Structures are given as C-alpha cells and as structure tokens.
Amino acid sequence: MNFEKLNRDDVRKDYKLIKTRLNEISISKHVIEKINIEINNIKLILKNIVTIKIHGSFATIGLYKIDSDPKIDLLGIVHLKQSMFDVYENEIDSYEHFDDCFICDYNKIVYEKLFEMYKNNDEIEVEWQNQTISGNLFQDNIIISVKIDGKIYKIIYRSCLSSKKIYKLICVRNVYRRSFTLEYVRNYKILDKLLLKKLSFLFYEIYLIAKNNGYNKMKLLYMKLAILSKLQWFIQQNNIYMRTWTSSLFKMFFTKNEVVESLFTTNDFYNKNAKLITKIYRNVKFKKFNWVYHGMFPDLKNFVIEFTKYAEEHSSLRNVGVENNERSIYFIYDINAYIINQSKSKNILVHNWEKKIEDSGLKVTKKYIYPDNTDIGTFMLFAIYYHMELI
Known part of the structure; x- marks a missing residue:
C-alpha cells in the first residue's frame, strides 16, 4: 500500500531512546537467563501433567531492577473436552465449588512433584500459599523461590482449565472465574510491536506512578487494562x-x-x-x-x-x-x-x-x-x- 512515509528520523530517535531506557531499568540478561532456565526445568518436570505458559509482567514488560519483590507468573493448563469445560463454566453463576475440583487436584499433584524434585536444592524452595484476592475470594498458589545472585525471585504457579474458548477457568477456592490473562499478554505484545515499543516505555511510567502513590497490584493492573482497551x-x-x-x-x-x-x-x-x-x-x-x-x-x-x-x-x-x-x-x-x-x-x-x-x-x-x-x-x-x- 502506498501510504505517506513516516518521518524515519523521528522513529529512529524515539526507538533508540526507548531501547536505552528499557536497558537501564530492566534486570540483567544474566538473571533473565537464570529465570528462563528454571522455567524450562519446571516445564520439563511437569510436561506429562500440564502445559506451562508464562503470563503477568514477566511475559510482557519483564522485571525492573527496582522491583523489591520480583515475581514470575506461570499457568499450568489442563486441557479438557468442551463438554467437561462447560460443566465447570456453568458453576460460575451458581457460586458452587466441586469437592473433587480438577484445578485443586492438579495444584496438589504439581506441588508434590515440584517439592520432591527440589527438596534437596539449597537455592530453590517450594511452598504452598493460600492467597486472599479480595473479600472472601482465595486462591492456592505454589511458590517456587529461586535465589539468583543473592536475591530471591518468586515463580508463582497456578493451575487452570482450558478448552477451545479463548479464556481459561481458574479456581478461587470457593468459586470459579474466567481468566483472560493469556489474551492480555497476546494483545500487549501486538500493540507494543505496532507502537515500536512505546507501550513498554509507557508501562514503566505507569509503574512509577503506581509505586509513588502506593497503589496496589490490582489498581496498577486496572490502569494497564484501561490503556490497552x-x-x-x-x-x-x-x-x-x-x-x-x-x-x-x-x-x-x-x-x-x-x-x-x-x-x-x-x-x-x-x-x-x-x-x-x-x-x-x-x-x-x-x-x-x-x-x-x-x-x-x-x-x-x-x-x-x-x-x-x-x-x-x-x-x-x-x-x-x-x-x-x-x-x-x-x-x-x-x-x-x-x-x-x-x-x-x-x-x-x-x-x-x-x-x-x-x-x-x-x-x-x-x-x-x-x-x-x-x-x-x-x-x-x-x-x-x-x-x-x-x-
């Protein structure tokens, strides 16, 4: 298509500025490599149980040097036939929870597997966490704490259910919810590419605003979602x-x-x-x-x-x-x-x-x-x- 050409000098100038800034604020490539090695190890350990996908900040903007409590989020995807997925999805409106919940069962299987694999590793600790999301909503997390260059990086694992639909189903202990977190990652990556990394630059500014104003993680997420939308x-x-x-x-x-x-x-x-x-x-x-x-x-x-x-x-x-x-x-x-x-x-x-x-x-x-x-x-x-x- 013969569109009017962009001002290439301005594009190069902005892109160079963005790249320099992102290199300054992001954790070192050495640390990223160490984290990715551990994620790949987890994928290998769990390959016959769940499909691992990275989501959250590490999958989009990465981790910043000033993060005091850096976290990496993983989803363990359990693939179901559509009919069984629908059974769980139908419980969203009923606010019911199955006693033999697949997600809860898979969380336990994954925890036992990871705990057994890492129990003799002094650099890695596996623990079970019951996290309060809001009000009376809770979710079970598996925390894999990895020590890299004297700093602890926490890999947060959760199980979810998947079908041909674009969202997943997660369990928050007493109810089920739809999760669009992988769609968030996909859309972020598309937009960041279309905008020549301007979105990555912007999201760091948003992170600083949230940090300086004492905003919690959920409020920061709302700000990011509002921008993407x-x-x-x-x-x-x-x-x-x-x-x-x-x-x-x-x-x-x-x-x-x-x-x-x-x-x-x-x-x-x-x-x-x-x-x-x-x-x-x-x-x-x-x-x-x-x-x-x-x-x-x-x-x-x-x-x-x-x-x-x-x-x-x-x-x-x-x-x-x-x-x-x-x-x-x-x-x-x-x-x-x-x-x-x-x-x-x-x-x-x-x-x-x-x-x-x-x-x-x-x-x-x-x-x-x-x-x-x-x-x-x-x-x-x-x-x-x-x-x-x-x-």
Whole structure:
C-alpha cells in the first residue's frame, strides 16, 4: 500500500531512546537467563501433567531492577473436552465449588512433584500459599523461590482449565472465574510491536506512578487494562488513519466496481473466491495495522503524556459491564470485511464468524469502520470486540 512515509528520523530517535531506557531499568540478561532456565526445568518436570505458559509482567514488560519483590507468573493448563469445560463454566453463576475440583487436584499433584524434585536444592524452595484476592475470594498458589545472585525471585504457579474458548477457568477456592490473562499478554505484545515499543516505555511510567502513590497490584493492573482497551477502541472512532487504510485495502483487492460485481455472479461465493477471501482476511488482522498506529501516535512524549493522564483517571476502574461505557474493558476479538454489490441487493462477510462468535461464549460488540473515500460504497470493516471480565 502506498501510504505517506513516516518521518524515519523521528522513529529512529524515539526507538533508540526507548531501547536505552528499557536497558537501564530492566534486570540483567544474566538473571533473565537464570529465570528462563528454571522455567524450562519446571516445564520439563511437569510436561506429562500440564502445559506451562508464562503470563503477568514477566511475559510482557519483564522485571525492573527496582522491583523489591520480583515475581514470575506461570499457568499450568489442563486441557479438557468442551463438554467437561462447560460443566465447570456453568458453576460460575451458581457460586458452587466441586469437592473433587480438577484445578485443586492438579495444584496438589504439581506441588508434590515440584517439592520432591527440589527438596534437596539449597537455592530453590517450594511452598504452598493460600492467597486472599479480595473479600472472601482465595486462591492456592505454589511458590517456587529461586535465589539468583543473592536475591530471591518468586515463580508463582497456578493451575487452570482450558478448552477451545479463548479464556481459561481458574479456581478461587470457593468459586470459579474466567481468566483472560493469556489474551492480555497476546494483545500487549501486538500493540507494543505496532507502537515500536512505546507501550513498554509507557508501562514503566505507569509503574512509577503506581509505586509513588502506593497503589496496589490490582489498581496498577486496572490502569494497564484501561490503556490497552483504549488503544484498541481507537481504530473505530472515525479514525482518519484507519479509514484511509481501509480505502487502500479496498483498492488493493478491487481495482474497479466490476471486480466486486463479479464476486456475486455465483451462489458458491466462498469456494469460488477462496484465494481472494484468504488474502483479504489475512490483511485485516489487527497485527497488520502498523501504519495506522504509527500515524495515530507518532510522538513518544505526547503518547506518554496522553496515556499517563488517562491511566490515572482510570486507576479505580471497575468492570461495570455496560456496553460503550469507557470504564469497561473491550479487547479486539476479530476484524472482518463486509462487501456489498453495487445495487445493494447482495452482501457477504469475508470471514463467516457468526458461528465462531456463538461458540466463543463471549459478550461481543460490533463497530463499523468506513473507508475515507466516499466513492467506495461497497466495502467496510467490522471491528469485533469482546467484553473482558475481571476478577
């Protein structure tokens, strides 16, 4: 696509500044290597029991030198058939807890396995922790304390249930909850790449604000979630960069209206146009919006000022569940293209996602993204967002 070129000197200058700053504040590569070695050891020990995934700060921003109590979060994923996953998910609204809970059982199995493996290791200690989340909600953690260069780094392990749905199920002792923590990590990484590491820089500033104001871990998380949600919500708010990008996408695949009309000459639309559909769908993926995000946020300083202010305003964020309420969290689930023929008698979604949405179990909202070229009346995008639940 022939977009206006970025000011490459400004991009390089900001990126160099960000890289230098992140190197200054992050723990040493030597320590990171030691932590990763221990994580790999844990994966090997538990490979026939659970699938280990890293989440939390270590999976996104990493660890800072000034962290007084550095933690690394691990999820042990137990894969279930959808029918059994649904049995557990149905208990969320009932506030019931199974006496023979899979998650609790796996926590015990994992604890016993790790304790046995490390009991004679003076540098590593394994312990069971019952943590209060809020009110009467508790969760069982397995803490693997690793001593590296005289400092203790705590690896926090929790078990969860997984199916084909994008969220996991966790147990907080007396009830079950949905967890989107791995989606948080995935979306953070996409946005940080689109923004050329500006997000990593910003999140350190947010961390300092939280630290200096005595905010707890949950309040800091709310601030980060508010930022990620806002950054994804931007693309459908009559955004000129997104609208320009949408027009250019149309022109790339449809040189003239006759090409669009030809798509509808057969009832077997998807099979006859399979190659074109695949190309369009691949190009409307969220991770493809580099030019859009460069255009929206070209300047590091302004980006940090705008979003530190926004984060502080949302430091008491609650998941109120009201659509379009700015104090709710929405993440992008999918981007889809919608094509209409010239007479507006026929239309088609490039990707048939309705069944996928139905199976997902998510509360979704659909937002239109129109091209900036008013002559294009046959093409638009849908940004499909899901409402993220918070514990």
